[in-house]
Amino acid sequence: MIQNYMYDNQTGDHFLMGPHPNASHTHWWTQSEPLWITAEKQGIKTAMYLWDGCQVAFNGIEVTHCVEYHTVSEDQSKADDETRNYSQKILDDFADDKYGLVFLYHEMVDHIGHAFGPNSPNIREAIKGIDEILYDLYNSLAKRKLDKEVNVVIVSDHGMTQLDDFKPIVLEDRVDFNNIEVFLGGGSGAQITPKADKLDEVYKQLRRVKGIKVYKRDDIPKQFHYKHNSLVLPILVTVDIGYTLRAPRIEGVVYPANQPQKKPRGGNHGYDINDIDMRGIMYGFGPAFKKNFMAQPLEMVDHYNLFCHLLGINPIPNNGTDSKVREMLVSNIENDINVRFKRNPIEEEDEGDDKIDDKSNESEDKSTPEVTDNTTTEEPNGGEESDEYDSPEEQTPDVPQEGVKLLIILVDGFRWDYVSRDKSLKGFRRIATNGVSAEYVKPIFPANSYPNWYSIVTGLYGESHGMIQNYMYDQTRDDVFAMAPHPNASHNHWWNQTEPLWVTAEKNGIKSAVYLWDGCQVRIGGIKPYVCHKYKALYDSDDANNETRIYIKNILDDFSNDKYRLALLYYEFVDHTGMSWPLNILCHAYGPRSRKTRKAIRDVDRMIDELYDSIEDRKIDNDVNVVIVSDHGMIGKEGSQVIHMKDILDFNDIELFLGEGSVSQILPEEGKEEE
Incomplete structure (x- = not known):
C-alpha cells in the first residue's frame, strides 16, 4: 500500500482511494496481513468502523464486523456526531464482551486541514470537535466501570503543512506528457511510467524542474523503505516544502483525472517525512499504560507491536522497534492479559497425525546418522504439549524439488580473521576466489550463539x-x-515469536532439510522442515568431522535426486576449541590462537574443499549455491580480569541470575531492583 493512488502493471488496475470500488480489489491489500486478521486468527473478534480495508477478505478470513468507509460529511457536526455515536456503541459492545479489538477512523481533521490549512480557525474547531469526543469517551469508560478493562490508543497517520506561500509547479510547461504512459499523484509527490524508450528523456526533463527531487526506481534512497515493492513505478518525484505540484488533466494518463481543477488547497501532506509539519501523534491510556509517561519518538511501524502487546497476541514479522513501545507499558501487562483474555482461535483443519514416532529415525547402524523424511529424531517439544494455538498445517507436497538448491553451513565461533591468519587454508580461499565474501559480519547483541543463529534465518x-x-x-x-x-530448548514458545527460513520455504513449496541446527525440531504454525536431525553435542573432533562429512554426502545425494532444495548444516567444533575459559562440557580451555583451534579451522577448511570437489564431481555445480556463515567471533582470555559477582552482589536479593562470561541478566527479588 505504497500510495493513495497506485497502478498495477500486472493487472492493469488502478487504485483510487475509497469509496471508489477499485479500493476494494483484494490484490491491493494482501501483500501482508493486517492486525485485524492476525487478531481474528488468534481468537480475538474484531470490529472496524470506517477504516478502509476492513471490507476485504484475507485468504478467506474476514473481520467479524465491518462498517465500510464512506466520504466524510461536509458538515462537521454530522461527522463528529457519527464518530461519537460509534464510540458509544463500541463501549456497549465491550461491556457485552462482543469484541476484543475495535478500530475507529475519524477524517474531519484531515478534511478541514486540506481545505483551510493547519493554521486556520477552522482546524481549531475540528480539533476541538475530536477532543470533546475523546473527553466524553474517557468519562464514559469510568461511568461504565470499563476503565480497568479497556485500553485506548489514539494515533494519526501524518501531519499537515500550510500552503499559503507555496509556489505552484506546472509540469506541462516543463515536461512532454506525450512521453508519459501513467502519471499518479500531484501536490507533494508523484510516480511516473514513461512510454517505451522514453525513461531517460522524461527523467532529464524532470531533473531541470526546480522544487522537486527525481529518482529512478533503483536510485530511491534506502531510508524510504520503498523501492523494492512491485507497485513502485519507474520514476518517483518528491516535492520540496514550499512547492506544490500540478499536473494536466489527461484522461487515461494522469490519475486522479476525473475531477475538475479545484481552488488551491489550504494545506497538504506527503512531504519530507523528516519535516516537523509531517509528524503525527500517539496517545494511550488504560490499565496497560504507565501514567504521565512521555515515550521517545516513534515511527508508524512501531504501533503494531504495541497493539500486539495490548492484545496478548503473537505479531507476525514486522519493521517496528519493540523496545520503544514496551517502555510505555506497566511491567505485568502481558501476564495479566494471558490470565484474563478469552480467546477462541480459528480452527484449521488437521492435515494428519501430529505425533512423532520416536523410533522412526533410529538407524540400525548407529555410526551412520541416516535421517528419514518429514521426521525428527525426538519428540518435537521435548515432552511439552504444543502451544494452544499452534495448529498443524499442510506440509510441502511430495513432489520433486527441481531447480536451484541452497546449502547454508553455519560454523559456530568462526572468527572473521581466521582465514587471513592461516595461509595454508585452501577451501575457504577457493570459495572466495570463485564466489563472494564479506570483509566481516557484525553480530547482533549479544554476540552469542542462539541470538545470532536465529537472526541468520x-x-x-x-x-x-x-x-x-x-x-x-x-x-x-x-x-x-x-x-x-x-x-527445555525444544519448548515451542521460545521459537514461535517469528518464522525461520525453513518454515517460510516449506510454506512456499520448497522442501528443506536441517542438520544439527537447533530449532528444526519445533513446529512453528504447525510446520516443521521436511527433514530434521536435532542438535546433539559432540566433544571429539574426529566424531564431529566424520558426522559432518556423512551429512554433506547425504545432502549432495538428496540434491542430485531433487529431494529438497534447501539444506542447513551446523558445525560446532571450532567454537568448542576456541573457548578460552573452562566450560562444563569441555575438558580443556584453548582459546582462538591455540594449536587446537588452528587444527579445528583446518579440519573445517578441508571439508569445505572436499565439498567443492564433490559438487563438481557430481556435475551439480550449476544447480547448487553454498553459503558459509558464522554466528560470532571469539576473544582470548589473555589480559582479562575476572569479576566475581558474589563479591559485589548480595545474592539473597536476587531471584534469578542468567549467564556469565560476557553478559548476564538478573531478576531481583521484589522491591530490590534499585539496590
Missing part, C-alpha cells in the same frame, strides 16, 4: 525474534531456556 534482531540469549527465563510460564540438548 529470520533477518530480525533479538528483540523481534525473541531468542535473546543462550539462557532465558519466561516469567509468564516460569520456564527456563537452557541450550540444547537440554529438553
Whole structure:
C-alpha cells in the first residue's frame, strides 16, 4: 500500500482511494496481513468502523464486523456526531464482551486541514470537535466501570503543512506528457511510467524542474523503505516544502483525472517525512499504560507491536522497534492479559497425525546418522504439549524439488580473521576466489550463539525474534531456556515469536532439510522442515568431522535426486576449541590462537574443499549455491580480569541470575531492583 493512488502493471488496475470500488480489489491489500486478521486468527473478534480495508477478505478470513468507509460529511457536526455515536456503541459492545479489538477512523481533521490549512480557525474547531469526543469517551469508560478493562490508543497517520506561500509547479510547461504512459499523484509527490524508450528523456526533463527531487526506481534512497515493492513505478518525484505540484488533466494518463481543477488547497501532506509539519501523534491510556509517561519518538511501524502487546497476541514479522513501545507499558501487562483474555482461535483443519514416532529415525547402524523424511529424531517439544494455538498445517507436497538448491553451513565461533591468519587454508580461499565474501559480519547483541543463529534465518534482531540469549527465563510460564540438548530448548514458545527460513520455504513449496541446527525440531504454525536431525553435542573432533562429512554426502545425494532444495548444516567444533575459559562440557580451555583451534579451522577448511570437489564431481555445480556463515567471533582470555559477582552482589536479593562470561541478566527479588 505504497500510495493513495497506485497502478498495477500486472493487472492493469488502478487504485483510487475509497469509496471508489477499485479500493476494494483484494490484490491491493494482501501483500501482508493486517492486525485485524492476525487478531481474528488468534481468537480475538474484531470490529472496524470506517477504516478502509476492513471490507476485504484475507485468504478467506474476514473481520467479524465491518462498517465500510464512506466520504466524510461536509458538515462537521454530522461527522463528529457519527464518530461519537460509534464510540458509544463500541463501549456497549465491550461491556457485552462482543469484541476484543475495535478500530475507529475519524477524517474531519484531515478534511478541514486540506481545505483551510493547519493554521486556520477552522482546524481549531475540528480539533476541538475530536477532543470533546475523546473527553466524553474517557468519562464514559469510568461511568461504565470499563476503565480497568479497556485500553485506548489514539494515533494519526501524518501531519499537515500550510500552503499559503507555496509556489505552484506546472509540469506541462516543463515536461512532454506525450512521453508519459501513467502519471499518479500531484501536490507533494508523484510516480511516473514513461512510454517505451522514453525513461531517460522524461527523467532529464524532470531533473531541470526546480522544487522537486527525481529518482529512478533503483536510485530511491534506502531510508524510504520503498523501492523494492512491485507497485513502485519507474520514476518517483518528491516535492520540496514550499512547492506544490500540478499536473494536466489527461484522461487515461494522469490519475486522479476525473475531477475538475479545484481552488488551491489550504494545506497538504506527503512531504519530507523528516519535516516537523509531517509528524503525527500517539496517545494511550488504560490499565496497560504507565501514567504521565512521555515515550521517545516513534515511527508508524512501531504501533503494531504495541497493539500486539495490548492484545496478548503473537505479531507476525514486522519493521517496528519493540523496545520503544514496551517502555510505555506497566511491567505485568502481558501476564495479566494471558490470565484474563478469552480467546477462541480459528480452527484449521488437521492435515494428519501430529505425533512423532520416536523410533522412526533410529538407524540400525548407529555410526551412520541416516535421517528419514518429514521426521525428527525426538519428540518435537521435548515432552511439552504444543502451544494452544499452534495448529498443524499442510506440509510441502511430495513432489520433486527441481531447480536451484541452497546449502547454508553455519560454523559456530568462526572468527572473521581466521582465514587471513592461516595461509595454508585452501577451501575457504577457493570459495572466495570463485564466489563472494564479506570483509566481516557484525553480530547482533549479544554476540552469542542462539541470538545470532536465529537472526541468520529470520533477518530480525533479538528483540523481534525473541531468542535473546543462550539462557532465558519466561516469567509468564516460569520456564527456563537452557541450550540444547537440554529438553527445555525444544519448548515451542521460545521459537514461535517469528518464522525461520525453513518454515517460510516449506510454506512456499520448497522442501528443506536441517542438520544439527537447533530449532528444526519445533513446529512453528504447525510446520516443521521436511527433514530434521536435532542438535546433539559432540566433544571429539574426529566424531564431529566424520558426522559432518556423512551429512554433506547425504545432502549432495538428496540434491542430485531433487529431494529438497534447501539444506542447513551446523558445525560446532571450532567454537568448542576456541573457548578460552573452562566450560562444563569441555575438558580443556584453548582459546582462538591455540594449536587446537588452528587444527579445528583446518579440519573445517578441508571439508569445505572436499565439498567443492564433490559438487563438481557430481556435475551439480550449476544447480547448487553454498553459503558459509558464522554466528560470532571469539576473544582470548589473555589480559582479562575476572569479576566475581558474589563479591559485589548480595545474592539473597536476587531471584534469578542468567549467564556469565560476557553478559548476564538478573531478576531481583521484589522491591530490590534499585539496590
